[in-house]
Amino acid sequence: MQYPPACPLRLGHVLLFTPDVMASVAFMTEALGMGLADHAQDVIAFCCARKDSDHHVVAFAKSAGVGFHHASFQVSDPDEVGRGGRALADKAARGDWGCGRHTIGSNFFHYIQDPWGSWFEYYADLDFIDDYALWKSTNYDLADSLASWGPKLPDDFVHNYEAEPVAASA
Numbered sequence: 548m549q550y551p552p553a554c555p556l557r558l559g560h561v562l563l564f565t566p567d568v569m570a571s572v573a574f575m576t577e578a579l580g581m582g583l584a585d586h587a588q589d590v591i592a593f594c595c596a597r598k599d600s601d602h603h604v605v606a607f608a609k610s611a612g613v614g615f616h617h618a619s620f621q622v623s624d625p626d627e628v629g630r631g632g633r634a635l636a637d638k639a640a641r642g643d644w645g646c647g648r649h650t651i652g653s654n655f656f657h658y659i660q661d662p663w664g665s666w667f668e669y670y671a672d673l674d675f676i677d678d679y680a681l682w683k684s685t686n687y688d689l690a691d692s693l694a695s696w697g698p699k700l701p702d703d704f705v706h707n708y709e710a711e712p713v714a715a716s717a
């Protein structure tokens with residue numbers, strides 16, 4: 548079945564690879580004035596603005612080197628995440644992951660992999676932080692850090708193709 552493509556509303560966040568997640572968070576919070584929304588140990592962390600912010604606008608994942616992991620576009624609702632993601636997945640030359648629901652940030656997601664190994668995400672219903680002064684950051688277990696439900700994670704979902712151009716499983 549052919550589905551109509553999604554109509555993204557805006558760029559919501561990016562996730563970058565870094566060899567030192569908490570140092571990257573310190574740069575965001577101390578130099579740029581952002582807040583640490585949540586993290587999972589020193590492996591993944593999510594930063595927000597301090598007023599009227601999506602749960603995360605910049606996030607970091609641990610890797611051997613710096614790199615781009617994904618950019619995420621907001622769509623209208625979970626139905627458009629699933630429908631738009633499915634429409635893209637049917638055309639994609641590489642992998643996809645979704646639809647599902649993230650644990651941290653609570654958003655519905657569907658990721659599509661570009662031809663070079665990076666990812667792009669449709670999301671809806673991400674948590675919103677009105678006032679960071681009232682927010683309590685949580686340090687999640689790694690086992691809870693990815694999704695509360697969804698399909699099996701692609702083998703190379705957290706592979707940094709900029710640091711290691713060929714995936715171990717490729």
Ligand SMILES: [Fe+2]
Nearest residue numbers: 562617619668
């Ligand atoms: Fe995302």
